[in-house]
Amino acid sequence: EVQLVESGGGLVQPGGSLRLSCAASGFTFSGYWMNWVRQAPGKGLEWVANIKQDGSEKYYVDFVKGRFTISRDNAKKSLFLQMNSLRVEDTAIYYCATGGPSVAFGVDDWGQGTLVTVSS
């Protein structure tokens, strides 16, 4: 059974930084693209970033480019999201989610999410 457990969320001031982690189990982590997806309170789903199996390709939504960095450690079956220069509008639940064998495949399995609150 696929399990994705996010951690690292919390309250941070505007301009601050946070590093989210996702521990994966139950599947061959190194065989799949991985994603971060977020959901602001009361709003819809918003894809944030994804990363190729070996980390050689990464894609980001426009409004996080230059501020967020996605990375992975296949040996530790872990996915990360380094978030810098955080803004109030980055407040959301952040979900770790599996992708497919290629970039055009969709998001399959989801974690339970970790809440990031950006507020002064």
Add this chain to the structure above:
Amino acid sequence: QSVLTQPPSASGTPGQRVTISCSGSTSNIGSNFVYWYQQLPGTAPKLLIYRNNQRPSGVPDRFSGSKSGTSASLAISGLRSEDDGDYYCAAWDDSVRGYLFGTGTKVTVL
């Protein structure tokens, strides 16, 4: 960023059939697989349909997906009270190089 457009709401009585549309463009739905997700109140999203019309194991056959050109649709037949929630379509977009989610449809079982 591009968006996939869904109706904001849909409703039906138990046993009825409800259909949700998802409108995109040639760079997303027209070129790539469509996925559908169900999000029940207070829970994480769950994959409902993958690769346009495939159901993961455990998803009832009351849920079905289809795609034609730059549009897709999700049908829920035999509507049940536990289907009450939000539904999102999604597809990779070759132009923006990003994964797009639909605007979401709230399904209400009357």
